[in-house]
Structure formats: structure tokens, C-alpha cells
Amino acid sequence: MKDSLIQDLILTTSKELGVNIKEKRRTESHVIGRFIAYTLLRKHFGFTYQKIAKIFDIKQHGTIMHGIKELPFIVKYNESVAQSLAKICNEWRRSSEEEGVKIHRNGIKDLEDRINLLNLEVEVLQAQLNKLKKIKQ
Numbered sequence: 003m004k005d006s007l008i009q010d011l012i013l014t015t016s017k018e019l020g021v022n023i024k025e026k027r028r029t030e031s032h033v034i035g036r037f038i039a040y041t042l043l044r045k046h047f048g049f050t051y052q053k054i055a056k057i058f059d060i061k062q063h064g065t066i067m068h069g070i071k072e073l074p075f076i077v078k079y080n081e082s083v084a085q086s087l088a089k090i091c092n093e094w095r096r097s098s099e100e101e102g103v104k105i106h107r108n109g110i111k112d113l114e115d116r117i118n119l120l121n122l123e124v125e126v127l128q129a130q131l132n133k134l135k136k137i138k139q
Contacts, residue, residue, distance in 0.1 A: 004047065007047075007098050008043065008047075008057060010094060010097050010098060011039055011042055011043065011090075011094050012024060012039060014090055014093045014094045014097065015035045015038055015039050015090050015094075016035065018035075018086055018089055018090050018093070019031045019032075019034065019035045019086060021035060023035035023036050023039060024058065024059075033069075034073075034076060034083055034086075036058065036069060037069035037070070037072060037073045037076065038073065038086070038087055038090055039058075040054050040058075040066050040069040040070050040073075041069070041070050041073050042090075042091070042094070043057070044066075044070055050063075051063035051064075051066040051067055051070075054066045073087075
């Protein structure tokens, strides 16, 4: 589930900013998009700097630390970045909730199927137990 949420975050951020944030470019949109993704991955999943660096194929985790440290200042002084961040958070939250509902529904269906199988197994075992009791008498 986390992998799909990570991909959703990257796609949502890329879509909002109109760039592919996984590209190794230094344009403002690319950099800010990555900073946003780093921060959300750290905040919502508690990922280590190294794990976030691995997701973005970055060798130095210090890059991640710098991005997370700088984003609040960028947001404070750049209203369009603040608006983009809000849109990304809302869209990502909405898509992750929908994904969670799908997983929840599938999980319920799987549990119901397991219950049915276990009930059948109980019936078989009960029948075998009754046969053994009859033989013993």
C-alpha cells in the first residue's frame, strides 16, 4: 500500500507543478516539487532521510535534509508555492483515502472468504469428530 501512496504523491506533485519531479533537473519547479515530496514522505510515513533519498535515487541524504529544512521558508515567502503545497496535500489525501477505502473493502471481502473457509473446515472437523465418537462407543 505504501508503494502506491508514494507513487500517488510523486504523480500528484508532478501534475500540480507541471514537471516530473523524479527528473534530475535544477529548475525551481523541479526542486520545490522534490522538497514538497521529501517533506510529506518524512511527515506522513516517518521515512528516514536515507529511505527518501533511495526513492529519488539520490546518493546523499543531506540533500533530503536540506529540502525538508528549506521548504517552510519557501512557503512563507512564496504564496504560489504555499497554494501548490495545499493543493498537493488535499489531492494526495483524497486519493490516499480512496485507495484506503478500496483496500479496506478488499480486506473485508478477503476476511469474509476466510471466515467461510474456516466455517467449512469446522464442519468437516465436526463430522470427523462425530464419526470418531461413534466408532469409540
